[in-house]
Amino acid sequence: MRRANVQRQSDRRVEILDAAQRCFARSGFHGASMQEICAQAAMSPGNLYRYFPSKEALIAGICERNRAEAADSFLAVDRAPGFFEGLAALARHHLVERPEEEAGLCAEIMAESRRNPEIARLHTELERDIKTRLVDMLRRAAGRGEISAAVDLDGAATMLMVLADGMSWRRASDPSFNAEALLPHVLHMVHCLLVRPHAGDTEANNNNEKEGSGR
Numbered sequence: 362m363r364r365a366n367v368q369r370q371s372d373r374r375v376e377i378l379d380a381a382q383r384c385f386a387r388s389g390f391h392g393a394s395m396q397e398i399c400a401q402a403a404m405s406p407g408n409l410y411r412y413f414p415s416k417e418a419l420i421a422g423i424c425e426r427n428r429a430e431a432a433d434s435f436l437a438v439d440r441a442p443g444f445f446e447g448l449a450a451l452a453r454h455h456l457v458e459r460p461e462e463e464a465g466l467c468a469e470i471m472a473e474s475r476r477n478p479e480i481a482r483l484h485t486e487l488e489r490d491i492k493t494r495l496v497d498m499l500r501r502a503a504g505r506g507e508i509s510a511a512v513d514l515d516g517a518a519t520m521l522m523v524l525a526d527g528m529s530w531r532r533a534s535d536p537s538f539n540a541e542a543l544l545p546h547v548l549h550m551v552h553c554l555l556v557r558p559h560a561g562d563t564e565a566n567n568n569n570e571k572e573g574s575g576r
Contacts, residue, residue: 381419386465444507456528457540468533508555
């Protein structure tokens with residue numbers, strides 16, 4: 362196949378996925394029809410079905426694109442002057458600057474994964490891949506001495522995902538939510554989690570010792 366044709370097909374796939382993303386965020390997975398997506402993409406149904414035969418196939422394409430973007434984002438953290446500077450930029454991009462429709466789409470996919478086995482499979486695969494990349498990113502940071510070597514990498518990666526999911530869900534469901542104002546608090550929590558992972562245990566033990574000595 363000629364290179365121009367391959368590029369044209371790639372561009373059309375991107376246009377279709379962008380259109381589907383807008384429709385899913387606006388109307389929901391069930392509310393958005395393939396006809397609506399065709400109209401958004403300015404494409405006939407027959408032509409669109411050549412690229413994506415179903416809404417599940419569209420979600421699969423969106424998930425794969427998100428997987429590639431996540432991989433690039435994690436590598437950018439390693440290229441930053443410092444780990445926490447890179448992590449702050451990553452958090453700002455995904456939790457504050459990302460378009461609202463993308464946050465809405467994440468909420469739609471999470472909700473649909475509870476009912477649709479195929480969407481659940483796609484979502485689980487994406488989450489597993491992101492967590493693996495997060496653990497690897499944290500391991501590299503620990504190896505450079507930028508975070509504590511005592512960090513539970515798996516647990517810390519899970520917490521980072523929980524925080525990101527919560528921020529995205531709040532953005533999608535609460536028009537008054539101010540992600541910009543909350544981000545410094547989130548970053549402070551993450552810094553404590555990664556630099557002083559057992560500080561809470563130490564403080565609790567100290568408090569218990571004080572209570573015991575006062576008896």
